[in-house]
Amino acid sequence: MQRTIFDTPIVNNIFRGLSRLGLKLAGWKLEGKAPASEKYVVIAAPHTSNWDFPLTIAMAFLFEMKIYWMGKDALFNGPMGPMMRWLGGIPVERKAKHGLVQQVVDQFAIHQQLIVVIPPEGTRSKVSKWKSGFYHVAHGASVPIALGYLDFQRKRGGFGPLFETTGDYEKDLIEIQKFYAEIKGKRPDQF
Template identity: 55%
Template sequence: MHYTIFDTPVLRTLLRWFSLIMLRLLGWRLVGDFPRDKKYVLIGAPHTSNWDFPFTLMFCFAGGAKLYWMGKHTLFSGPAGPMMRWLGGISVDRRQKNSLVEQMIEVYQRSDSLVVAVPPEGTRSRVSEWKTGFYHIACGAQVPIALGYLDFSRKQGGVMGLFQPTGDIAHDMPLIRARYRDVRGKCPYNQ
């Protein structure tokens, strides 16, 4: 993977303190520790607003987590591209069926440590079903799924724990979604 903001020692420390102070000033609190595992898929739900990204970064800095995230390829074009990659972004072109799951599994297999954040809804808009790529990546890479969240109604965020997928998606997906039943995004009408 590429060099990110999380690899910059002085800046990482400054951003940790900045994030802790900002979250406190805004009335937010970090609940739960980020897993100590070297590899896992971090899902974040609900994803209802552009505000999810800066809050997620603040929670990651505050909690000492280093993560990568997948974003629309349009975020990585032009002058913003290098900045997005430095922030941990991995460009994804959702218009193509290019075995993204298999590519991510290979990246996990080549990496000693890797955390990739994936919004299971795949969009900020309302969806009836979650995308399943995160689940297939976790199964194929044989890594757990960390259940990350931002609850705007309670002003708290963090990780609810790890979920070890069994490979039976019909059984596991309702269990995962049930953990988010009481979590409210910034724009609940998009949930």
């Protein structure tokens, strides 16, 4: 995986300090601890606003995590492309079926440490059901799922427990979504 802002000396420390200050001034607090596991998929939910991105990046700095995240390929076009990749972005062509799950699974196989953040809704818009890619990546790579969240109502962000997949997606999804039942996104009507 490419070098990111999270492993760039000096810049990392500066952004950690800015993140601490920014979150404190905005009234946000961290809850839980980053998983001790070296490899896992983080669910980023609810995903209802553009504010989710800077808050997630800021919290990654404070949890001292090196994250990669998946985002629509349009974010990576033009001059913003290199910056998005430096922020840990992995472009996803949402309309194409091209084995992205297997590509991410393969990355888990070749890296000693890897944390990939995937929004299960796949968009900030309201969806009737979550996309299953996050689950299939975690199950295929035999890594746990970290239940990450941003609760705008309480101004809290952090982690719930790690979730180990069983292979029964429908059953596991019910358990995962129970965790998110009381968490409110910036636009609760979108989740």
